Amino acid sequence: MNPPHIPEQPAGESPYRRGRRPEPICETATAAHRTWLEPVRNRFVASGLTLDDLVGRSGYSKTRLSELLRGKNYYPGWEITYSVVRALDIPVGPLLRLWKAAAVEAEKTPAWISTRIRAVQPSGRDEPPLAHVGLTQTMWHPYSAYAQAFLQSAPRARQAVGETFDILWLNWDEATTSPSPDTPRFAWMPLRSKVLSRTPRRPAGHYDLRAAAFSTTVQAQAPDLVERLARIDVFARFFDAIARLPADQMDVTVLRYLCGIAPTAIPGIVGLPPALTHTLDHHARWALKELFPDAETQE
Known part of the structure; x- marks a missing residue:
């Protein structure tokens, strides 16, 4: 049997063969x-x-x-x-x-x-897999709370979360061929990436969470402007310390202490085992005490 004919390509371009990935995406692509x-x-x-x-x-x-x-x-x-x-x-x-x-x-x-x-007339309507719909309904609130903690804007948070679930839909086969416990982790990683790519950074390189100090309930309850400003300063420094934590510790800390998510729910959100999530929380609290001795976190 003769081998399949592969048409000639323009000079300098590799031929596309079955199963072969195209040339890399150009660096200019956003x-x-x-x-x-x-x-x-x-x-x-x-x-x-x-x-x-x-x-x-x-x-x-x-x-x-x-x-x-x-x-x-x-x-x-x-x-x-x-x-x-x-x-x-x-x-x-x-x-x-x-x-x-x-x-x-x-x-x-x-x-x-x-x-x-x-110019295009789409045919039919796509329906997401039922499991994707269920995951969207379950994770929309915690994902949005996490996104808003960083972005301080409900519309920007909705956009980041919506894009995350669209990415997950496009990659659903890959997400669900992994063991079941990995599916939430597969979903969490693009959510984190989307949110952090839109979050400004401090000169030292870590993410800027200080704006979250203006939306905390505790500072809003201050009896006068002077005390409110003092509380904002304390929270701003505390949130800046949170942003210096390693990625997984930061995620767990933001969900628990900024978003008010119950500790028992966090493993299912970030897609990590409960024991590991507890360890991350424990290490984060100790790291915060080193970075910011006035930090008060509850066991």
């Missing part, structure tokens, strides 16, 4: 662009299709598809993106929302975005 492009690339590789197959299914040239898969030269319109999405049987709804967010980051105008979307 973080929001990569958010939807990486699942598309993963689905393309998993499909076993060649670039020629994708040409036949999408109707676009090999050069344009290659540029799209690498995030090269331009931010792609929705028409070509949608053609690839349908060819690879990717859910349209979450991909479209992530595409729009990345288009805004790429400084595309609202008119450009709406015109590109109107």
Whole structure:
């Protein structure tokens, strides 16, 4: 049997073979662009299709598809993106929302975005897996509380949480082929990434949580302005100390002491075993006492 014919590629470009990942995403692609492009690339590789197959299914040239898969030269319109999405049987709804967010980051105008979307008439409606719906309903509140603790804005928190669940939907097969206890962890990691990527940093490099001091109940109950300002200063320094903790300790501490989440619920939220979560909490409290001796946390 003769080997399958692989069409010649332009000079300097590697051929796409079945199961072979495309060339790396260009460094100029923004973080929001990569958010939807990486699942598309993963689905393309998993499909076993060649670039020629994708040409036949999408109707676009090999050069344009290659540029799209690498995030090269331009931010792609929705028409070509949608053609690839349908060819690879990717859910349209979450991909479209992530595409729009990345288009805004790429400084595309609202008119450009709406015109590109109107040019396509989607067929049917995607429904998320029931387990995804259940996880969304369960985690929406704690995820939002965590996001708002850092971002101090309900709309920005909703956007970060919504994007997290869209990412999870696009990667649902991967999330659910791991052992069951890992699914919450699989979901938590993009949530943390989305939130922290939008959080300003202090000159020392750690995240800036000081603004959370203005929204605490304790300082709001101060009888006069002088005492309120004093309490804000104390809380601002305390929250700044929290932001210096290692990532998992910081997550557990923020959920418990800033968001008011019950300690028994935190393991299921961050996707870590209860014993490890308890240990992280214990280490965090001791670290806070070293960083900020006036910190008061309850056992």
